[in-house]
Amino acid sequence: MTSSPARPDPAAPGAAHLTYFVDGMDCASCVQKVERMVAGLPGTADVKTSFTKQTLSLDLDETQTGRATLERNLKALGYTPSLLEQPKSTVPRAEAAGHDHSGHDHAGHGHVHEAPRPGQPWYASGQGKLVLISGVLLALAWLFSFIEPQFAISGYIAATLLGVWPLANKAVASARLGDPFSINMLVSLAAIGAVLIGQAAEGAVVVFFFAVGELLEGVAAGRARAGIQALAALAPKTALLVEGSGVREVPADALTVGQTVQVNPGARVPADGAILTGTSSLDDSPVTGESVPVSKGAGDSVYAGSINTDGVLTVRVEKAASDNTIARIIHLVEEAEGSKAPTARFIDRFSRYYTPGVVLVSALVALVPPLLFGAAWHTWLYKGIALLLIGCPCALVLSVPAAITSGISAGTRRGLLIKGGAALETIGTVKTIAFDKTGTLTAGKPCVTDVVASQHLDRNEVLRLAAAVEAGSSHPLAKAITDAAQQAKLTLPAVTEAQAIPGKAVTATVEGRTLSVSSPRHAASLVNLPADLSDTIRTFEEQGRTAVVLLDRNTPLGVLAIRDEPRPEAKAAIAQLHNLGVNTVMLTGDNARTGQAIARDLGLDVRAELLPEDKLRLIADLKARGGVAMVGDGINDAPALAQSDVGIAMGGGTDVALETADAALLQERVTGVADLVSLSRATMGNIKANIAFALGLKAIFLVTTLLGYTNLWMAILADTGATALVTANALRLLRWKGREARPTRNTLPHTTPHRA
Amino acid sequence: MPAITLYTVPQCADCEAIKRLLQHHGATYTEKNVRGDPEALAEMQRRANVRIAPVTAIGEHVFYGPFDEQRPRILAALGSGTS
Structure with a gap:
């Protein structure tokens, strides 16, 4: 960070005027969130946000709130501040001042987990470094405990303080935002309490494992994400650009909209586009998750990354590489997995009751026996702190986000x-x-199923006239009628004075006659439909078809039935x-x-x-x-x-x-809805199992430790084991394949979705 | 109807609200996600001189700030645009 400790501007005595560029503060609600947090800190004044520069400026009395604290609070909210060297005196006043709309999506919770970016090893992340350093300190302290116990205690205290520092900061940040009972608060209290009663080793170990837990979560999220990123790799790096009469190989990301590319059999489509010539079966699995190839021809859309199984295609590029479907999907999934507020909701709700509960019980255990029954202070204080330590929920904080991330990834791979x-x-x-x-x-593609002519007209004549009337309309039903006429190879006469009454009828002059194609209800309001025609219409409608009536002024000529197949x-x-x-x-x-x-x-x-x-x-x-x-x-x-x-x-x-x-x-399949429901239930089931497991283990050790059967160390080790199991359980969701019993999917002859 | 461009970022409640508002009034608009798209961001800065979404450009008029503040101006611009 660029937070170089330049001396505060001496403009205002005691207060420094600071201006930060705040990375990530790019929406109006983010601005509001930041302003509210900063204004709540002691010693801040004149807090302004520049919409123009994406900067935050304020007067800060550093004797009340340190600059580092402010920066850490911003980071805890998910924004990265960089101090600008020259405090701007003429920062344009933001329009955002004083607005107030309902507090949505504020990240009142504490833990911001950074997942390792692909390619970044886990130990290079901030969390990884923290774990490594406090692990080394722990190991050193443990070694010293054999040689010189005094040093050991200092080592444990150092490791505890190092580990607690970021947690305590997050806890304070949450408390300022009105959520004093975060999980971070609980862990911080327990660790500090442990140091105070001379059990620094236990405190250090709890904090260490809590940090490991958060790191593991990041690793789990990274693994789930890598699965999605792999999709991106499926889009080919090069494309065969058609130029004049020849073909030239160019990088796929250099393609521009409107160019034509050739896709050979067995190759992957380099860009989103539409087929110009050729017919082939395409495997769209990278985009839709559906691995059964779909047959496509001229005019159909193809996606970057799909495999062209047979036939040579020429494709008109319609999207640049950065904007193609697969890139957008990956981006959306990353957004979804990165959205902290919804992911952490469950655990936040939970910790609002859990943390005060644990603190209260610990306080009672520590205070009541000595005060009321004159028991030894140290014994019960120790038990109280022990309770706090046991209450620290490494496994719990992991269970929800890891499962949600895995669930989202598993879903994406199935479309x-x-x-x-x-x-x-x-x-x-x-x-x-x-x-x-x-x-x-x-399917959304209605087609004419029946044409019934009244009097002694020919059926094709009814179709021909109806199609002529509808020729100018873009209504789906109109399109069905004109398509049917085209299929019957009818030549449509010219029309004049075409006009539509939306939802009711279309009227036009055809070959000197005033014809209209009308809904049965509208027709019935104009003329008396003969009984046989009304019967026909009712029959069609009872069969799930839509009927329209062709009228010559007030004389019904025929009925057309149109059906949109399920x-x-x-x-x-x-x-x-x-x-x-x-x-x-x-x-x-x-x-x-x-x-x-x-x-x-x-x-x-x-x-x-x-x-x-x-x-x-x-x-x-x-x-x-x-x-x-x-x-x-x-x-x-x-x-x-x-x-x-x-x-x-x-x-x-x-x-x-x-x-x-x-x-x-x-994939345009209704069965996906049922898959979504079961994936959601599988994920929530996974989360609940994790929470039940972690809590159950806690409850057991709580009782046995209070009764003296197990000691603090065993409780801490049990929680570590639970952390690993819970992570493994969440990653199991990545292999989710949908419901096993799926006869319809495997036995149905595959019907390829057509695109008109 | 003048061309409408809406500059947004994902997961932004104000942006969603403006989208709903425009949709509700049957206005067609082009949305540009400025997060991770330097070109769109540059365009937004050029037109509105701000870096924070949402920004709504309706013909000559450009609005920014939270939804509450933009709403009456967008409605006024839509009203004058159709008449």
Whole structure:
């Protein structure tokens, strides 16, 4: 750090004017968090943040709060300050002063774990150095205990103080933010108490193992992260750039949007793009986790890192290397794993009760017998401190973050992108999962299934006229009709005066006639539909199809039935969710009969004819009744996704889906929802098992130590063993493969997702 | 409708709030994540002369600061833009 101890500016007597560049303070809420913390320190005044320079300036009375303390507090919050040499006198006043919005996402907890970056060995991290130095001190002190016990005690005290220093600072930082009972506080109290009663060795060992525990957690996180980083390595380093008539090899990260590359059979796709020529099967497993190759042709999207199994492709580059899907996924996962607040939530909630409890019990044990019963002070003071030491939860602090990190990594490798510990924690607990219909439970590609002509018209004539009317419309139903006409090789007549009444009808003049394609309800409000036509419409709708009526002014010419086929795996996915004890409901704006027919086929509840605001109301309602996850395409239903407890986007890595939802299914498969639920439950189960194990062990040693069967050393060693076991247990989640019984996945003939 | 650019960083509540606000008003906008993207950061600094997200650029108007402060200005800019 650049915190060179330049003498304070003598501008204000007793107070130095300091300006820091604060790395990581790049959002408005971060600014607020920093300002609140700094303003709470004694001796600070005139705290200002510059939005322009990302700097923090303040007047600091260093007799009350040291400069080092301020810097450490900032670091404890996750920001790295660097002191600027020249204090700026004209720092532009930030607009942020005095704003007040609800305190979200403040990291009130103490431990900021730095995971070793890939390539950085564990001993090079700050935590690693701390562990090494205090370990060496411990070893030296232990050796001296055979030669000269006086030195040994000094060594133990030094090791304790060294180890306690960062913990105590974090504890003070948390206490200033209104959380005095952090785990760090407990460990600090215990270690200092141990020194005071002359048991520095025990104190040193507890602090040492606590530091080891934090280091192990960093290593575990690094290992989980390395699994994700390996994905990045799958994108090839070079690409075959098509130039004129030839092909030239260039670095993949030099490709720019709009260039054309050639991908040979067996090679990996160098960039995100669209196929220009060629057909091939592509293995998209790096991006979607789905290893069964998908057949793709001209116009289809391909991802960097996918393997081209057969056929030569030419691909138009659509994303630069830094911005391709796989890079974005890796970035999001790292963000998710790095987001400390949600990851540590559980343990923070827990320590709010645990730490005061342990402190209270220890105080009672230390004070009550001597005061009330005249017992020996030293004996009971010792027991009280012993309790504090035993209460230090190395294994506990590890259990939650390690498991969450492993869970997120395991999910990513199966195409389940989870954006943070909070989402992972919540998905397994919701009572209801709501699905959007179009594009989620169905493929989102409606097609015409039937054409019924009234009177003595030809069916193709009905299709031809309807397609002509719809030719100018981009509505999905319109597209289905024009596609059908194209397939039937019909030539569409020219139209004039086309106009649409949204949600009701499209009208146009075709070959001199005023034709309209209308919803059955709108048609019925204009004309009396013949009974046979009404029957046909009802039959179609009961079969889950959407019917439209072709009218020549007020004369019905025919009916077209359009169906958006459910995804092949949707039914199995719903059944899996029911097996997991989750309620499912389909939300759709479609008419009730069509919606019910599809929902009946798939086996879930339905709410139909919903307007967007109805969906929001329903979600809020379900949220109040045990929580709800909403599954949608992440584009049309972003508000509903945002409103729900967990928004899950279905979609192969579209920007919007990745951005808006809490979790995304990168393979477009509904079964991913059930996988998410079981991964969440597996992770939470893992966490709870870890906590139960660590606490149970504590309880046993607490009692046996108080009764005198075991001593402090055995208790400390037991906790160390528990730390290792808990870490190993959390890493086990990395091998999570989804539920074992998965007949639908292995026996279904694989249907490749098509892209239009 | 003037072009709207929103400069954000991940995990930023104010940025999310502005996104929701723009979406709610049916405004289309380009979002640029300035964390780890020096080009976008430079662009944001050039337009708003600040380094801290969120920054909302609507046509000629550029706003920064927390959501509460930006909200009325964004709404005003959206209102004048559509008329």
